[in-house]
Amino acid sequence: MRASQIAVFVVLGALVLAFPLLVNAYWLTVAILALFYAIVAASWALLAGYAGQFSFGHMAFVSLGAYTSGLLVMSFGVPIPLGMAAGVVLCAVVGAAIGYTCLRMRGPYLALFTVAFSEVLRIVIVSENEVTGGSGGLEVTPLFHTRSDAPYYYVGLVLLGVSLGLMVWLERSRWGLFFRAIRENEDAAAAAGVRVLRFRVLVFAITSSFAGLAGGFFGHYIGILTPDIGSVDQMGLVVAMAVIGGAESLYAATVGALLCEALVEALRSYEQWRLVIFGALLLLTIRFARNGLLALAYQAVRQRGLRGLVSRKAGS
Amino acid sequence: MLIEARGLTRNFGGITAVDHLDLAVRQGELVGLIGPNGSGKTTTINLLTGHLAPASGHILVRDTPADGLSASAFAARKVGRTFQITQLFSRMSVLENMLVPGLARAHSTWAEATRAARRHLEFLGLSHLEKLQAKNLSGGQQKLLELGRALMLDPEILFLDEPFAGVNPFLRDEIIVLIQTLHAEGRSFVVVDHDIEAIQRLVQRLVVMARGAKIADGTVDEVRANQEVLLAYAGV
Amino acid sequence: MSDYLLIQALNGLVIGVIYAVIAAGLTVIFSILKIVNFAHGEVYMMGGYFAYFAIALAGLPPLAAVLVAMATAFLLSVAVERTLLTPLYSPTTERKGDYGILITFGISIFLRNIALIIYGPYPLRPPSFWPGVLVIGGLTMTWDRVFAAGAGIAMLVGLLWFMNRTIWGEALNAVSQSRESAAIVGINPQRFYMLAFGLGGALAGGAGALVGPIYSLSPSMGLLPDTQAFAIVILGGMGSVSGSIIAGLLIGLSESMFVAVFPDPSRSLTYAQAFSLLVLMVVLLVRPTGLFGRVHTAME
Numbered sequence: 001m002r003a004s005q006i007a008v009f010v011v012l013g014a015l016v017l018a019f020p021l022l023v024n025a026y027w028l029t030v031a032i033l034a035l036f037y038a039i040v041a042a043s044w045a046l047l048a049g050y051a052g053q054f055s056f057g058h059m060a061f062v063s064l065g066a067y068t069s070g071l072l073v074m075s076f077g078v079p080i081p082l083g084m085a086a087g088v089v090l091c092a093v094v095g096a097a098i099g100y101t102c103l104r105m106r107g108p109y110l111a112l113f114t115v116a117f118s119e120v121l122r123i124v125i126v127s128e129n130e131v132t133g134g135s136g137g138l139e140v141t142p143l144f145h146t147r148s149d150a151p152y153y154y155v156g157l158v159l160l161g162v163s164l165g166l167m168v169w170l171e172r173s174r175w176g177l178f179f180r181a182i183r184e185n186e187d188a189a190a191a192a193g194v195r196v197l198r199f200r201v202l203v204f205a206i207t208s209s210f211a212g213l214a215g216g217f218f219g220h221y222i223g224i225l226t227p228d229i230g231s232v233d234q235m236g237l238v239v240a241m242a243v244i245g246g247a248e249s250l251y252a253a254t255v256g257a258l259l260c261e262a263l264v265e266a267l268r269s270y271e272q273w274r275l276v277i278f279g280a281l282l283l284l285t286i287r288f289a290r291n292g293l294l295a296l297a298y299q300a301v302r303q304r305g306l307r308g309l310v311s312r313k314a315g316s
Numbered sequence: 317m318l319i320e321a322r323g324l325t326r327n328f329g330g331i332t333a334v335d336h337l338d339l340a341v342r343q344g345e346l347v348g349l350i351g352p353n354g355s356g357k358t359t360t361i362n363l364l365t366g367h368l369a370p371a372s373g374h375i376l377v378r379d380t381p382a383d384g385l386s387a388s389a390f391a392a393r394k395v396g397r398t399f400q401i402t403q404l405f406s407r408m409s410v411l412e413n414m415l416v417p418g419l420a421r422a423h424s425t426w427a428e429a430t431r432a433a434r435r436h437l438e439f440l441g442l443s444h445l446e447k448l449q450a451k452n453l454s455g456g457q458q459k460l461l462e463l464g465r466a467l468m469l470d471p472e473i474l475f476l477d478e479p480f481a482g483v484n485p486f487l488r489d490e491i492i493v494l495i496q497t498l499h500a501e502g503r504s505f506v507v508v509d510h511d512i513e514a515i516q517r518l519v520q521r522l523v524v525m526a527r528g529a530k531i532a533d534g535t536v537d538e539v540r541a542n543q544e545v546l547l548a549y550a551g552v
Numbered sequence: 553m554s555d556y557l558l559i560q561a562l563n564g565l566v567i568g569v570i571y572a573v574i575a576a577g578l579t580v581i582f583s584i585l586k587i588v589n590f591a592h593g594e595v596y597m598m599g600g601y602f603a604y605f606a607i608a609l610a611g612l613p614p615l616a617a618v619l620v621a622m623a624t625a626f627l628l629s630v631a632v633e634r635t636l637l638t639p640l641y642s643p644t645t646e647r648k649g650d651y652g653i654l655i656t657f658g659i660s661i662f663l664r665n666i667a668l669i670i671y672g673p674y675p676l677r678p679p680s681f682w683p684g685v686l687v688i689g690g691l692t693m694t695w696d697r698v699f700a701a702g703a704g705i706a707m708l709v710g711l712l713w714f715m716n717r718t719i720w721g722e723a724l725n726a727v728s729q730s731r732e733s734a735a736i737v738g739i740n741p742q743r744f745y746m747l748a749f750g751l752g753g754a755l756a757g758g759a760g761a762l763v764g765p766i767y768s769l770s771p772s773m774g775l776l777p778d779t780q781a782f783a784i785v786i787l788g789g790m791g792s793v794s795g796s797i798i799a800g801l802l803i804g805l806s807e808s809m810f811v812a813v814f815p816d817p818s819r820s821l822t823y824a825q826a827f828s829l830l831v832l833m834v835v836l837l838v839r840p841t842g843l844f845g846r847v848h849t850a851m852e
Contacts, residue, residue, distance in 0.1 A: 107653060112836060113836045119825075190388045191388075192388075273669060283658045
């Protein structure tokens with residue numbers, strides 16, 4: 001790597017690490033939520049964009065992970081890391097079950113099934129309000145009892161780093177090749193010796209685990225859980241983040257989530273218009289820039305170089 | 317017997333696509349499978365490679381039962397196939413298309429699989445296209461790539477479904493030579509096609525199907541003299 | 553007690569008619585455009601609001617309001633189709649199936665949130681179309697429900713007549729079976745995609761208009777009927793309008809009976825919502841091709 005690139009990385013790294021010291025409490029919260037959404041969006045991108053499994057039930061796993069950990073901690077006094085781990089395990093099992101039962105479902109049917117699954121879970125949580133607190137919410141023990149949210153930021157950063165690292169490693173492995181083969185053509189993949197059932201189950205189990213992990217983190221940060229975290233609108237937000245960034249690239253989806261969350265907050269004064277703007281942005285991206293806006297920008301930069309882009313604008 | 321079908325039957329709705337078929341292929345054979353459209357040839361291939369489950373009957377691979385096995389299990393047992401309409405991994409590169417079966421094999425390493433893939437690509441004349449996305453290949457190149465993908469399984473038997481369909485005469489001759497070379501290496505073949513001329517140049521044994529059943533099975537000359545075969549093609 | 557069950561059953565049939573209308577619209581869209589339209593519920597929702605405003609602002613009588621709602625829903629759907637769905641017919645679009653899922657999902661998110669802004673988050677109870685209650689023997693039913701059932705049946709009959717007895721309907725059928733062949737005989741497929749999507753939307757909008765006085769309106773009211781409509785369409789066999797009608801009545805009826813016999817009244821309403829979702833999940837697991845219809849043909 002060139003010296004200039006190393007320098008850029010070092011500066012960026014320093015900024016990232018020093019971030020809590022540089023911003024006020026509000027933007028720190030935004031950053032922490034952005035980290036949460038990044039894990040969810042990236043894992044969804046892995047499932048839908050990379051492995052081709054269009055599941056709209058991803059937020060159900062976030063919800064499942066959050067409530068599992070929350071309930072175990074609140075009702076049984078389980079230590080938080082163990083609670084979160086339990087949430088992850090449960091999500092892996094349920095995710096595997098979904099991957100297994102939906103084997104015959106392609107495309108829109110899988111999407112339909114997972115939306116229904118997501119809504120059923122939400123309805124159960126709302127209905128069983130004695131256990132879950134229903135729509136009123138469930139109070140959950142926070143991870144830290146410090147005045148500043150900085151520890152959450154660093155934990156979130158570590159979780160994102162580990163998650164991304166694992167997902168990238170997965171993509172580069174032969175499993176990643178098999179996921180893509182299954183996405184491209186299931187029959188051909190089977191004829192090539194890929195055990196389609198096993199890998200579908202695996203990709204669902206793995207990505208659902210990441211969603212559950214993020215959910216646990218979210219719950220123990222926010223301190224109060226509501227069933228809305230598993231709603232279709234939340235799923236829509238995550239889909240928007242991943243697609244606007246670029247659903248077939250983990251990095252694009254991650255950066256997309258970070259930027260979108262920042263955008264959501266920056267537009268806070270616009271209240272309900274935010275989701276409309278995001279919806280419109282999502283539609284425009286799908287319609288005109290299917291690989292995602294970031295991918296588009298990245299291509300433009302590669303073709304003309306940063307300087308080329310600037311001088312073009314100045315010249316014209 | 318390398319692969320054997322006993323009493324294989326498969327229905328679609330009210331239609332019997334394959335009707336109590338008995339078919340056996342020995343090690344080293346090069347068999348042609350022909351018949352009018354709708355006679356059940358592709359369904360037979362799908363049944364014998366695990367892509368479809370039979371309604372009744374048995375399949376044996378190397379004299380061991382293979383009933384109920386999935387397509388990937390057949391592939392693991394060195395039964396390879398190509399499809400009537402080429403089924404490639406469109407958005408993956410040529411090399412990646414080859415690596416999928418290569419790495420799906422037990423105990424394979426990236427290095428070995430890549431070496432084998434490149435070897436096969438060279439054999440097929442596709443080496444220079446290694447980095448190209450499969451969807452950007454010409455029709456003929458795609459057919460060759462599909463064959464290459466099947467070769468990565470190191471198959472003992474290959475089912476080729478219409479390898480000559482829509483292929484120009486030069487490529488057709490090239491494919492014939494490729495099949496003959498692979499056959500000389502010891503691989504067995506069942507080739508389905510409508511190009512009777514190509515089939516005749518290639519095969520020693522010819523099986524004819526009509527309306528889901530086998531109506532002839534013998535050498536090319538024997539089959540040519542068979543009245544029933546002529547009637548079947550005449551649509552009677 | 554049996555009077556109660558009978559009333560519940562009748563109410564179930566009424567709502568079944570509504571479901572059938574929504575599902576019929578979904579079927580038309582599905583069989584011609586070959587996509588699963590996730591935004592259907594939102595057009596239904598919009599129809600409800602269109603009717604309400606037609607009455608509140610323009611003082612239209614109920615039947616006219618419903619027709620206005622249908623017309624507006626038709627126009628809305630056509631606008632959506634022209635701007636966002638045309639890539640589905642272009643040979644240069646890759647992975648049309650994925651595109652269809654994402655874009656209609658995006659449209660549903662967009663419409664739902666636009667509605668939240670325009671109409672606010674609180675439910676809106678439109679005034680009755682036909683105030684009062686019909687009483688026959690021991691059974692009572694609000695006139696609104698009677699009106700809804702009647703109008704719904706009229707819509708279904710109209711649709712069937714249109715599909716089977718008019719040249720436009722036959723053309724739609726032709727396009728649904730083979731796009732290329734239809735083009736060869738001089739039918740312009742593009743025009744018919746527009747018509748199909750608009751027609752499907754009009755039906756959904758009409759259903760929403762009818763439902764307003766019965767169940768009240770809210771921006772998120774489209775989500776559940778949407779999944780119910782999918783269950784119906786699949787159960788009835790994707791691509792079969794008459795199958796959807798029968799399935800719609802069945803589901804409406806069984807949903808009502810479920811509520812009636814569910815042991816825990818405090819939870820019966822919320823779990824009733826889960827009921828149709830579970831039906832959808834089971835149907836998808838068991839018979840993705842439904843009971844009556846043609847096998848799903850993919851777009852590419």
